[in-house]
Amino acid sequence: MFILESDTEMTEELLLELINKHKSSHERYNRLKKMYKGDHPILHQKKKEEYKPDNRLVVNYAKYIVDTLNGFFIGIPIKVSHESDEINNYLDFVDKFNDQDDNNAELSKLCSIYGHAYEMVFIDGDGMLGITYIEPQEAFVVYDNSIVGKPMFGVRYYNNADKKLEGSFSDKHQIIYFRENDEGKLYFYDEKPHLFGDIPIIEYVENEEKIGAFEGVETLINAYNKGLSEKANDVDYFADAYLKILGAELDDKTIKKLRDSRTINMAGGDIDKLIVEFLEKPNADETQENLINRLEKLIFQISMVMNINDETFGTQSGIALKYKLQSMENLAKTKERKFASGLNRRYKMIANTSITPIKGDEWTGIKYQFTRNYPANILEESQIAKNLIGVTSKETALSVLSIVDNAKDEVDRINDEYDIDNEYDFDRNRVDLDE
Template identity: 30%
Template sequence: MSDTMTVNNFERDLDYNNHTGIMTNNYINIDYRYGGTNDDLLNDLDTLGKFTEHHISYQAPRLRILSDYYQGKTFNVKKRSTRRADKQMADNRAAHDYAAYVADFINGYFLGNPIDYVVEDETAKEYIESFNDLNDIVSHNRSIGLDLSIYGRAYEYMIRNDKDQVRIYKTDAESTFVIYDDTLEKNSIAAVRYYPASSIDVEWSEGELVYNVEVVTDGMTYYFTATSTNNYKPKQRKEPAAHAFNKVTITEYRANEFRIGDYEKVISLIDLMDSAQSDTANYMSDLNDALLLLIGNFELPTNAAELQKTARIMKLEPPTYETDDNRTTEGHVEGDYIYKKYDVAGAEAYKNRLNNSIHMFTNTPDMSDENFGGNTSGESAKYKLMFLEQRAIIKEGLFAKGLRRRYNLLESIAKTNSELDQSVNLKEMKYKFKRNLPKSMIDELTAYINAGGQISQETLMMLFSFIPDVTLEMERIQEEQQEKQKALENSRPDIYAQVGADNAQEEQ
């Protein structure tokens, strides 16, 4: 199935029609379930091929559309193939970057501040910190969070490399999926990751599509090849490789129970805004090419009209005629442009309604709104972001679920390799999420001091961005104080000599 078929269906909620029959939109975001073990699945390559074929044909196109919108490749710009009927009219196409604005804002609010990992065992704490530093876990979490905002899902692959390092990588959400069992626990049976066997994009191919497929189970990674001409039934590409994690090493994260991206529900509104702004641009362009209407009893040679148009000057000579009293009188000539009348106020009100609806339904603030200005305090911002906070709470619970699975995998491999004591239980580790909100530092500091709180000079310096190196600044202050002390001693040596003698006598 081609992408062009699925794009229009996705936008307009139409049915899909391919060789398997009619499939509605309910099938483009389903979980894959299998009523058997991973061994049963690996012996049932036809079913495994059907899962892969379905993902390529139905799930991947939807996910690709969501990615396109994040990159500004909206339907109005990328997919609309027909231009306006009148070829003499302008055909401007505007794209609004709402998708990236929504995804980046929500991800920054949710994961802009690093997650704190709270564990009591010191050995486990050091091991986790080492693992997090090795994998730049702060950036990795934000990358996972961005996929959650775009796709409503994200995938993380944990491996132990040839350097005996445990590494995690984000895998492409457009070509990764997990197969679960049919129990209430919904355990992972296997995870599938596929990618084109050729470095040339598969969209360029007009013939057979060939993919490399990796199937990861709780103890092995299997390597297959799958082709479109064989219904993507896997064929072994090389010998499988064992791993010691004792679980499927690809973890799926979810933004919500339905795996819906943060801007997915407002794509139709984004399209309407693109169309409205494009119409405005086309109107302004067409106005420059409006038809000139000349009314009067006169003649204007064609060559003269062309010359005057080039010079952007129109000189009209009205006809003259004799009146009954033998007086010469000039006739009347009028000139005006003919163009489609444009309701400026109505059009702008319509676009404002679309803009407001997009922000309302994505729970994101409109930063161009004067009511959400730079003077908004952190506490005031909390009230304005109340509905976004509800969305973040849902995302936080599901993200923590993925984190628990991540560190459960880490615990398993660490104990297998005797890097952690068997008594360590990382399930007890707590995760603290900190919202990335604007803060009024002066208000907080004033309230703290007024309540009787005390703060060290070093901590105070750390609050201000214009002090790049607090330790160096403390050393400079100490040097300045020592120089001032020496200057005072040199200015009144008699007094400071007596003070030194008195101190020495007291010490005796």
């Protein structure tokens, strides 16, 4: 985390120093990215001798943990709403214009891989509001040294076609563009005002410590890969076991005949002293199985992500299933609070622009509905919703149903249908009276 005095002015020298410090974290980012993509350390370990089996098996638990957690957390897209119809319609438009459901999902995934990620808001060439995500290798935020740690600068950089640094940084009022010259120094070459009234780069975090979802079990995953690979090596070893013959000397032609015909027929000599058997390596199969099973159990236990491929997972329902998913629910709750904090900054900045109907503090009325992607039991949900009618509002009761995307809209549709039915009954009764 980059922290400066609140009155610090950004210079070319200071910016280059910050970028170089940020580059020192690229090794960690690249390691975590490789783990997620299945490029694990076992694939790069020293090769064994040619005569030894050398399996390199990768079980990509890193990807499994990230994808499972985020499918549970944001597999059902976040619903953003406001009491004002005008603002609500604008929020729907912004989300569709920017494919925000996909952006949110990718942003959440990056947070689970790296522990944090960034989002940039901008005005495009057509004067439309744009929102996109940025990987942490390409950006960082500088905070002041106050107790709340307010953002001071947002920096985004990359290597251009000439392998030189290029990018931009923002304060609360303008965007300044920079490049690297032939001497390896930075220079500012352009600046433009922006309308957001704050740093238009927002940091989202997985947790306060910025630890990725699988980072705590990284060594366990590597040990699992190693244990499984050694077990595969043992299988290859037994498939290529050496034949031991004691008490007789065979020439090359006889050895080849034995190998091709797979038949042993030997006569002469002292048969009682003749030994023909395969060399056996000490069997550690049970020990290996115990280790592999223990590692698998620890990976899910420490990462707090449920193994949904467990044979017993699908046989449970209701409250028992929720208890089993409790640890992953706790992770999702932490992630939800941090994500909502980033969303608050997003819509607060949007409200500061002149191209939106959101004015002043109206952004505080925006609500976020995070829905966990639990296995749905429609019958159970409908019974709960029915029991809530008369105890809670219709909107709250309907929000229990996973098949209802927006409870408020569903209540409006129910009311519309009720009005239509009543109007039809009235017309029919009036005809009967006339007759």
